[in-house]
Amino acid sequence: MQFRRFAVYHLPDGELGDFGAAWLGWDLRSGTAVAHPDGLDEAARDATATPRRYGFHATLKAPFRLAQGRELSELALALRMICDRLAPFALDLVPSRDWGFAALRPGQQPPELVALESSVVTRLDEFRAPLTPQEYDRRRPEALPAQARKHLDHWGYPFVLDLFSYHLTLSDGMDARAAGAVLDLLSPRLSPLIAPPMRVNAAALVGEDEAGFFHLIEEFPLRG
Incomplete structure (x- = not known):
């Protein structure tokens, strides 16, 4: 399969991963559409059109085009060496409706998470093609805080390093009231799934197909 962009994600596994994939309607691991959970079909269709293409994930390095002269095999090897x-490590997840969408976020970001994200962002940047003017403008640089603008200019994405916030997106962008309603709807099913800490055991290299859907290419265990 040909991919037009690549990214590095963390993909929840187990029952939480299965539920997230079903809620969004796209399974990154199998690269297939999946049925929404029983009783939530209409709500899922209405609330998840945008995140569906990306699958249930947390972004470690945002989608990027491969730099000229670089190969996917080189990118994969570099990510393996990082991992x-x-x-x-483990994360204690809590529902959140910050930033205009429903999500799951850790109560705090442990040093191991910070180290993973910063290593992936900085050490893989040589594989990232520069943003096109159109890609740059889509980030609305004029509306970004100064530090986020600096990150966009340097790393191709504004919310990295000191501005990084791990999150598992559950909805399209919406106002706080609507995001709260999504979380209330999902709470009976999500609560038991996030009661134990979620293990983060690997980082995933993923690719975007021509239709805009992301697929798992390979997962690399954290072996340190």
């Missing part, structure tokens, strides 16, 4: 030196 070989970093330790697995």
Whole structure:
């Protein structure tokens, strides 16, 4: 399969991963559409059109085009080498309706998460093609805070490093009231799934197909 962009994600597994994939309607691991959970079909269709293409994930390095002269195999090897030196960890997830969408976020970001994100962002940047003017303008640089603008200019994405916030997106962009309603609807099913800490044991290299849907290429265990 040909991919037009690549990214590095964390993909929840187990029952939480299965539920997230079903809620969004797209399974990154299998690269297939999946049925929405029983009783939530209409709500899922109405609330998840945008995040569906990306699958249930947290972004570690935002989607980018491969730099000229670089190969996917080189990118994969570099990510493997990063993961070989970093330790697995766990996150205590809580529902959130910040930033204009419903999501799951950690109560705090442990040092191991910060190390993973910063390593992926900085050490893989040589594989990222520069943003086109159209890609740059889509980030609305004129509306970004100064630090986010600097990150966009340097790393191709504004919310990295000191501005990074791990999140598992559950909805399209919406006002706080609508996002709260989505979380209330999902709470009976999500609460038992996020009661235990979620293990982060691997980072995933993913690719975007020509239709805009993301697929798992390979997962790399954290072996540090």
